[in-house]
Amino acid sequence: MRLRNSASTLAAFGLAVALSGCGSSEDPNTVNNGGTDPGNPNNPGYTPPGSTTTTPATPEEQVKQILDARKADYSEALRTASLKLRDALPSMAEIKTIEAAPDDAAKKVAYEKLVDDMIASPEFTLVMVKFWKDTFRTGQVGALQAGAANRDTAATFAAQVVVESRAYSELFTQTANTCPTYDPVAKTFTPAACAAGAVAGPTAGLLTDPGLLSQYFANMAFRRVRFIQETFACSKFPAEYSATPKPLGNGTFTGAFPYESITGKVNTPTAKIDFQDTSAVICANCHVNLNRLAPMFTNFDDKGFLTAASQVEVPIPGNPKAARIDYLPAAEGYAWRAGKPVTDIPTLGAAIAADPEVGRCAVNRVWNYAMSRGDIVNDLATIPNAVTQPYVDSFAAGGQKLKETIRGIFKSEDFVKF
Amino acid sequence: MKHIALTLIAVAGLAIAGCSDGTSDSLSNGGGGGAGDPNGTAGNENTTFDHSNDPGGAAPGADFQPAEPGQVKLIGSPEITSRLHACGKISLKSLGDILTSRGLTGGGTRPAGALSGQAIFAQGATAAALGGANYNGRVPEAPFASTSAMAKMFDIFTMSSYDAVNANWTAPACPGVKVLGADGKFTPDGLTCLMGKTARAEHLAIANDAIAKNPTDGAKIAIAALLSAAHTCQ
Numbered sequence: 001m002r003l004r005n006s007a008s009t010l011a012a013f014g015l016a017v018a019l020s021g022c023g024s025s026e027d028p029n030t031v032n033n034g035g036t037d038p039g040n041p042n043n044p045g046y047t048p049p050g051s052t053t054t055t056p057a058t059p060e061e062q063v064k065q066i067l068d069a070r071k072a073d074y075s076e077a078l079r080t081a082s083l084k085l086r087d088a089l090p091s092m093a094e095i096k097t098i099e100a101a102p103d104d105a106a107k108k109v110a111y112e113k114l115v116d117d118m119i120a121s122p123e124f125t126l127v128m129v130k131f132w133k134d135t136f137r138t139g140q141v142g143a144l145q146a147g148a149a150n151r152d153t154a155a156t157f158a159a160q161v162v163v164e165s166r167a168y169s170e171l172f173t174q175t176a177n178t179c180p181t182y183d184p185v186a187k188t189f190t191p192a193a194c195a196a197g198a199v200a201g202p203t204a205g206l207l208t209d210p211g212l213l214s215q216y217f218a219n220m221a222f223r224r225v226r227f228i229q230e231t232f233a234c235s236k237f238p239a240e241y242s243a244t245p246k247p248l249g250n251g252t253f254t255g256a257f258p259y260e261s262i263t264g265k266v267n268t269p270t271a272k273i274d275f276q277d278t279s280a281v282i283c284a285n286c287h288v289n290l291n292r293l294a295p296m297f298t299n300f301d302d303k304g305f306l307t308a309a310s311q312v313e314v315p316i317p318g319n320p321k322a323a324r325i326d327y328l329p330a331a332e333g334y335a336w337r338a339g340k341p342v343t344d345i346p347t348l349g350a351a352i353a354a355d356p357e358v359g360r361c362a363v364n365r366v367w368n369y370a371m372s373r374g375d376i377v378n379d380l381a382t383i384p385n386a387v388t389q390p391y392v393d394s395f396a397a398g399g400q401k402l403k404e405t406i407r408g409i410f411k412s413e414d415f416v417k418f
Numbered sequence: 419m420k421h422i423a424l425t426l427i428a429v430a431g432l433a434i435a436g437c438s439d440g441t442s443d444s445l446s447n448g449g450g451g452g453a454g455d456p457n458g459t460a461g462n463e464n465t466t467f468d469h470s471n472d473p474g475g476a477a478p479g480a481d482f483q484p485a486e487p488g489q490v491k492l493i494g495s496p497e498i499t500s501r502l503h504a505c506g507k508i509s510l511k512s513l514g515d516i517l518t519s520r521g522l523t524g525g526g527t528r529p530a531g532a533l534s535g536q537a538i539f540a541q542g543a544t545a546a547a548l549g550g551a552n553y554n555g556r557v558p559e560a561p562f563a564s565t566s567a568m569a570k571m572f573d574i575f576t577m578s579s580y581d582a583v584n585a586n587w588t589a590p591a592c593p594g595v596k597v598l599g600a601d602g603k604f605t606p607d608g609l610t611c612l613m614g615k616t617a618r619a620e621h622l623a624i625a626n627d628a629i630a631k632n633p634t635d636g637a638k639i640a641i642a643a644l645l646s647a648a649h650t651c652q
Contacts, residue, residue, distance in 0.1 A: 075616040087511040089614035092592035134558035372506025374561040414501045
């Protein structure tokens with residue numbers, strides 16, 4: 001009986017505390033569907049506490065009213081920043097530093113100093129390694145087997161580039177030491193070249209990382225290309241759209257390259273895969289881009305090492321190895337995007353590094369991490385351009401240093417307001 | 419009664435089925451099948467075919483990204499929601515740090531045979547229950563807590579409460595702080611230490627009310643509830 005009473009009390013108390021933490025109808029941060037509830041900031045008649053205005057005249061005004069109703073809470077901001085920048089709660093001394101500041105201006109100064117300290121701390125390196133492991137969805141599990149590629153190196157290299165305030169573009173263009181090691185005890189990076197395969201090839205940042213290429217090994221190397229698109233451009237294929245879509249078969253062709261520019265039954269009757277098929281969906285919508293990228297990655301084997309011949313298969317009976325003609329007619333060249341031709345992986349890396357959407361993607365990923373919004377592609381956590389545009393601009397103008405973007409976002413008004 | 423129960427189960431089953439899109443339209447190797455929708459064009463982990471079925475969507479990178487009307491109606495426009503903190507899951511590493519830095523390391527006196535919060539955390543199956551990464555399967559650590567993760571965290575915090583009420587409790591991150599004062603009531607700094615942010619008067623009042631209502635277990639109940647509530651989100 002006593003146990004039951006305890007359990008009931010615990011449940012009730014937990015519920016009460018949890019609910020109190022969830023806000024109320026007066027909480028301006030509550031954005032649920034409250035019907036006609038005037039306390040719901042999404043309703044046209046919403047009046048923020050203390051405000052004298054009523055119905056906003058425009059959607060922009062409504063957005064401003066809701067956002068202005070938030071309050072800066074540096075103690076809460078310190079807690080969440082500390083968890084995200086060093087995987088730990090703030091210490092009592094740090095909490096007291098914020099508490100002791102006499103006003104919001106002083107709290108802001110104290111908070112921003114603590115954010116700088118966190119980013120400068122050794123623990124930040126560990127957080128960055130984990131951030132990139134989760135972003136790349138790869139990491140070495142268990143001991144490294146003989147002949148296998150280390151799946152930690154990609155995340156380690158990306159973390160090193162961020163921590164050392166190097167340009168983000170190095171992730172695609174760096175030609176040496178792209179497989180560093182990381183000591184989780186000392187929290188230090190040691191530069192190292194990637195293990196070589198049977199054939200020596202150029203190095204282009206993460207694009208030639210054996211661990212990544214091994215992790216995303218699949219038929220026709222399409223999974224490797226999808227990884228690049230979704231991770232660094234933050235969207236699924238189709239990667240781009242024509243300004244003049246054309247009705248075709250049972251759909252609409254929207255590709256930015258000509259429909260006939262990839263392999264299919266129309267131009268290659270013996271095509272193993274008909275990328276010009278239109279009977280169900282318009283394959284070419286995605287494959288006009290996919291097929292201009294994947295052939296560059298076919299010679300990397302299942303362990304991620306470069307070989308002299310194609311290592312990926314075409315998923316048809318017999319599973320033949322994929323050849324360039326399976327993707328593109330002989331006259332067609334590779335490209336990152338329409339108007340951005342490339343010839344090999346290093347030039348592809350340069351094209352990716354120069355793409356402003358890739359910079360935007362990096363900034364948006366940091367924003368989503370800071371605001372706990374999940375993955376921009378998998379969780380559909382897209383962000384209106386206007387929200388992160390200032391950070392995108394400063395990222396581009398400041399030499400693509402993602403560490404400064406992290407610093408800026410964690411000090412932003414949006415981050416410290418709740 | 420049996421009919422009602424069966425009906426409820428059937429309705430729940432339909433609801434759960436409705437949650438799946440029947441595809442594995444993701445780079446993650448999450449074990450999703452591809453057989454749910456005969457008209458779907460997304461493949462599964464064994465194929466290379468994985469297509470966008472949203473030709474009406476805006477071009478990636480386009481200046482205008484139309485919001486889904488349903489999303490706007492339910493949770494607000496993207497312009498607003500993207501500027502608000504969501505509720506991310508406490509990472510495994512962070513949870514481990516909370517236990518050690520807050521002195522919740524099994525030093526309390528528990529019922530015979532019961533595991534400490536830290537011992538539960540260290541169990542082999544706990545990482546998966548808490549949404550840990552499975553990199554071999556191309557699955558990152560879950561950004562949001564599942565129901566099982568919430569339940570497991572509550573188990574951990576409940577058993578950790580025995581440590582915090584121990585007279586010898588000390589927290590490395592909060593030197594000199596005691597959760598319970600000489601009067602047997604909670605101290606503000608004690609709650610601040612456990613939550614990682616400044617405790618409000620309301621926190622203190624509710625926690626002390628738990629002690630008043632249940633002198634034997636009230637402090638443990640309050641600590642478990644406060645830890646769970648405070649660390650529901652990052």
